[in-house]
Amino acid sequence: MTTTVQAVPKWTPTALDRLWGRDPDLRPALRRGLLGTPGLLFILVFFLYPLFLLVELSFQAKAGGWSSEHYLRIFNTTVYAQIIWKTAWISATVTLLNFLVAYPFAVALARSKGWVRIVLLISILMPFWTNLLVRAYGWIVVLHPRGLINTMLGGLGLIGEPVAIVHNTTGVLIGMTQIMLPYMVLPIAAQIEKMDGRLLQAARSLGASPLRTFAHVFFPLTLPGVFAGALMVFVLSLGFFVIPALLGGRRDILIAQLIHFNLTKVLNWELAAALSTILLVITLGIFLAAQRWFRLNSLWSEVK
Amino acid sequence: MTRSGKTIGGRVELIGLSRDYGDVQAVRNVDVTVAPGEFLTILGASGSGKTTTLMMIAGFVTPSEGEIRINGESILGRPPDKRNLGVVFQSYALFPHMNVADNVGFPLRMRNLPKAEIKAQTEEALGIVHLEGYGTRRIDELSGGQQQRVALARALVFRPPVLLMDEPLGALDRKLREQMQLEIKRIQRSLGLTVVYVTHDQEEALILSDRIAIMHEGRMHQIGSPDAVYERPATAYVADFLGESNFLDGVLSESTGGTSTVRLAGGKTIGAQACNLPVGSPVQAMVRPESIHLTTAETAGPVNSLAAVIEESEYLGQSIRYLAAVGELRLTLREPRRDGQRRYAPGDAVTLSWPHRATVVFPRGGG
DSSP states (O other), X not given: OOOOOOOOOOOOOOHHHHHXXXXXTSOHHHHHHHTTHHHHHHHIIIIIHHHHHHHHHHTXXXXXXXXXXXXXXXXXXXXXXXXXHHXXXXXXXXXXXXXXXXXHHHHHHHHOOHXXXXXXXXXXXXXXXXXXXXXHHHHHHHHSTTSHHHHHHHHTTSOXXXXXXXXXXXXXXXXXXXHHHHHHHHHHHHHHHHSOHHHHHHHHHTTOOHHHHIIIIIHHHXXXXXXXXXXXXXXXXXXXXXXXXXXXXXXXXXXXXXXXXXXXXXXXXXXXXXXXXXXXXXXXXXXXXXXXXXXXXXXXXXXX | OOSSSOOOOOOEEEEEEEEEETTEEEEEEEEEEEOTTOEEEEEOOTTSSHHHHHHHHHTSSOOSEEEEEETTEEOTTSOGGGSOOEEEOTTOOOOTTSBHHHHHHHHHHHTTOOHHHHHHHHHHHHHHTTOTTOTTOBGGGSOHHHHHHHHHHHHHTTOOSEEEEESTTTTSOHHHHHHXXXXXXXXXXXXXXXXXXXXXXXXXXXXXXXXXXEEETTEEEEEEOHHHHHHXXXXXXXXXXXXXXXXXXXXXXXEETTEEEEEETTSOEEEEEOXXXXXXXXXXXXXXXXXXXXXXXXXXXXXXXXXXEEEEEEEOSSXXXXXXXXXXXXXXXXXXXXXXXXXXXXXXXXXEEEEGGGEEEEESSOO
C-alpha cells in the first residue's frame, strides 16, 4: 500500500511581502539591514562615489593617462615623509595626553550623581556643541603671549618672559587634546557604567586593596573603552586641519594642511588626491587592525 | 592551617547589630552567634535586612550600632580585604577578563604567594568543586552551574574561617539547584567551614542549615534548627513564611502546665501547645495542613477532632490537598497519596483530627 502525501501549497512571498519583512527565508539580520537602505544609498552617492573619483584622480598623470608619479614623488620627497611622520607623532601624543586627562574625568563622570553629573556632562559636551573655529580662537585668547595664562603667570611673578604656548607644537597639542576630549571620555565612562559593582566588591573580599582592585579589575574592564577612545582620537587627529592651522607654527604643517596647500595654492589636485588616498589607507588600516585585535564590534553591542 | 584536610571554621558573633538608612531601620538589634563549623541560614523575604546583615559581616556596609566578632576578635575596624572572609555573591561576580584558574588564584595572588603554591592550591580548589582541568576555560564558556562552582572555589581557596553566601543558587534552575545544595553541604562538612548563608527560599534553608534565622523587617524573629522553626514557630510570621499553615481565630480559654485550650469562633474548643499568654486573650491557633488527618487512627496523645465537610479536592501527585469547612472556618489539609486510598469529593462529611501538640498558639493582632 502506498501512502499519498498531500502536497502543501508553498507560499511564495511577493516583493511587497519582502519589503515588509514577511519573507521567512529572509534572515532577520538581513531584514533589519533593509532599514538601512536610505542611509546606504546616501553614502553610496555622496561619499563612496566621490571617494572613488578621488582615488582615480590620484592615479592620473599631469600629462594625461595613468601613472603613479604622484605617489612616487611623495615617497621620494623627504619633506612629505617628514610631514606624514609628524602627523602620526602629534596624533599619538594627543591620544596619550587625552587618555591621561580623560580617564580620571570619565571615572568622576560615571561615579557622579544628580547635579554634579549634569555639570560634568555639560562641561564635556558644551565645547562639543561649539563651533570649532570659535574654540580655536578661544584658545588663542587664552594661550597668546598677552593672553589669559601668560598675564596670570606674569602677574603672579612666576615668569619673566611670556611662555610660548601657541603658534607652536605645544599649542597644537593643547588645542587638539581639549577638542578630542569627549571622544575619549564618553566610551570610557560608558564602560565604567556598564561594570558590575559586585566585581569590585568581590575583589575586595578576596583580599585586594583598593589600589590593586583598580589595577587588576577596574582598569582592565575599562580597556575596551580606552581602546575605542584612543582609536577615535588618533584617527580624527590624523586628518585634523583647523587646530594645527590656527594654533600651530610655521613648522607644524600636518598632512591635512599639506593637502589644503596643494589644492588651493599650488593647484596640484592630483598630488592632493594621492595624499588623501594615503591618509585614507592609513586610517582604514588602523580600523582593520583594531577590529581584528580589540574586537571593536563588542563596543557597540551590549556586553553581558 | 593545613593544606589538605579540615579548616577550622571560625565563630561569628553579631552583637546588637543595627543599620539605619535615614528613617528606615534595615537591621534592628540583631544578636546571633554562629558556632565553628555551623551552617546558619538567614531566611527572609526581600527587604527583610538579610543581605544588609551579610554585607555588614563582609565589610561593605558599616553598622550604625553593634559589634561583629570573628573568633572573639572585632573586625569592624578592618576593610573588606583585611577580613579574610570568603564571599560568594548572588551573580557569582567572576572576573570576565580572567580565565577560571586566574579567577580562583586571584585571592592567592593578592596574598603574594609564590607562583608554584598558587598553581597547586588553585588546582586543589578546582578539585574540591569537581572542575579539574577547567583552569584555562574562559568564564563565558561555562554553564551557570560551573560558574557557581568557580565562585565557590575562589571563595574557598584561601581557606577563610567563614564563608558568606548571598543567594548563591538564585540564578540556577531547580535540578541544578538541588545538585548544588548537596555539593555545598558536602564541601562545608568536609572542610568544617562556618557558613552564613542568605536566601529567601525556605526549602533551601530547611535542606542546608544546621540552624535557620528567620528575619522580617530587620528583626530576627526566630533562630533554631529546621525542625524547631517549622514545628514550633515563635511568631505567626514565621509560621506563615515557612510552609503552609491554617490560622484559626479564637480566644485562649485555658492554659495549664504543658497545654492550652482555645475556644474557636464557632464555639468548639481545641487543645494546643503551651503558651504564656493570659487566659481570655484573643489568639490565633496554627496547624499545618499535613498534620491534619481525615481518620482518627495511629496518632499518639490527645487529639483535636472536628466534624467537617469537604469543599474542594486537588490532586498534587505526591499528596492530595483538601479544603474543608468546619462551620465558618476553612482549613487546608494535605494527605499523602496512597494506593487504594479513598478520595473524598466535595460535599463528603468527614472528621478532621490532629494532635494537640501540632497546634501552636499566637497572640492575635500582633506579629
